[in-house]
Amino acid sequence: QVHLLQSGAEVKKPGASVKVSCKASGYPFSRYHIHWVRQAPGQGLEWMGIKLSSGGDTIYAQNFQGRVTMTRDTSTNTYYMEVNSLTSEDTAVYYCAREGVESYFLDYWGQGTLVTVSS
Amino acid sequence: QSALTQPASVSGSPGQSITISCTGTSRDVGAYNHVSWYQQHTGKAPKVIIYDVSYRPSGVSDRFSGSKSGNTASLTISGLQAEDEADYYCKSYTTTYTYVFGTGTKVTVL
Numbered sequence: 001q002v003h004l005l006q007s008g009a010e011v012k013k014p015g016a017s018v019k020v021s022c023k024a025s026g027y028p029f030s031r032y033h034i035h036w037v038r039q040a041p042g043q044g045l046e047w048m049g050i051k052l053s054s055g056g057d058t059i060y061a062q063n064f065q066g067r068v069t070m071t072r073d074t075s076t077n078t079y080y081m082e083v084n085s086l087t088s089e090d091t092a093v094y095y096c097a098r099e100g101v102e103s104y105f106l107d108y109w110g111q112g113t114l115v116t117v118s119s
Numbered sequence: 120q121s122a123l124t125q126p127a128s129v130s131g132s133p134g135q136s137i138t139i140s141c142t143g144t145s146r147d148v149g150a151y152n153h154v155s156w157y158q159q160h161t162g163k164a165p166k167v168i169i170y171d172v173s174y175r176p177s178g179v180s181d182r183f184s185g186s187k188s189g190n191t192a193s194l195t196i197s198g199l200q201a202e203d204e205a206d207y208y209c210k211s212y213t214t215t216y217t218y219v220f221g222t223g224t225k226v227t228v229l
Contacts, residue, residue, distance in 0.1 A: 045210075
């Protein structure tokens with residue numbers, strides 16, 4: 001059974017960093033990429049980037065280039081997404097989601113992690 | 120990369136059909152047939168209902184259908200039901216190897 005289990009809610013101060021984890025299980029990891037998507041309160045979905053299955057390359061959305069880092073620990077099948085220099089505009093639910101290689105759609109999603117940025 | 124354009128809201132009575140548009144550019148929607156649609160109920164993670172413009176994943180009702188013409192993709196919900204009340208988002212692959220979501224549409228069942 002496919003599971004994407006994300007870490008718990010976080011509260012951070014402006015200027016700080018946050019690292020969200022996404023532990024994957026129940027499927028062959030080499031055949032799937034992991035995306036990160038965020039959703040600010042009452043707002044739409046925003047694509048942040050993708051961690052590719054082969055070679056571990058990462059492609060970031062232009063809005064997040066240089067401020068977001070996506071990594072993975074192959075020993076624990078856990079993916080991480082770190083956002084630096086947080087502002088109140090980064091307050092959002094952050095999702096990880098799975099894409100089959102060359103499928104171009106997201107078939108399983110994590111439960112989401114609420115990150116609140118407040119002084 | 121600007122978000123794809125969707126109507127903010129669409130409504131219909133039970134049993135009716137509604138269509139949601141998703142307008143992009145020749146660099147995203149118009150470039151590939153990699154448009155997918157997601158349904159999101161309040162407080163829940165999104166769920167894919169259409170991929171590659173018009174294909175339904177296993178288990179998704181055949182009341183959902185998709186199409187595309189030029190730079191605009193569309194999602195049609197036939198036989199509208201109360202459970203279809205949710206937010207709907209399109210998503211497209213782009214020529215820069217990234218993805219972009221639509222602005223989202225709130226569907227209300229009257």
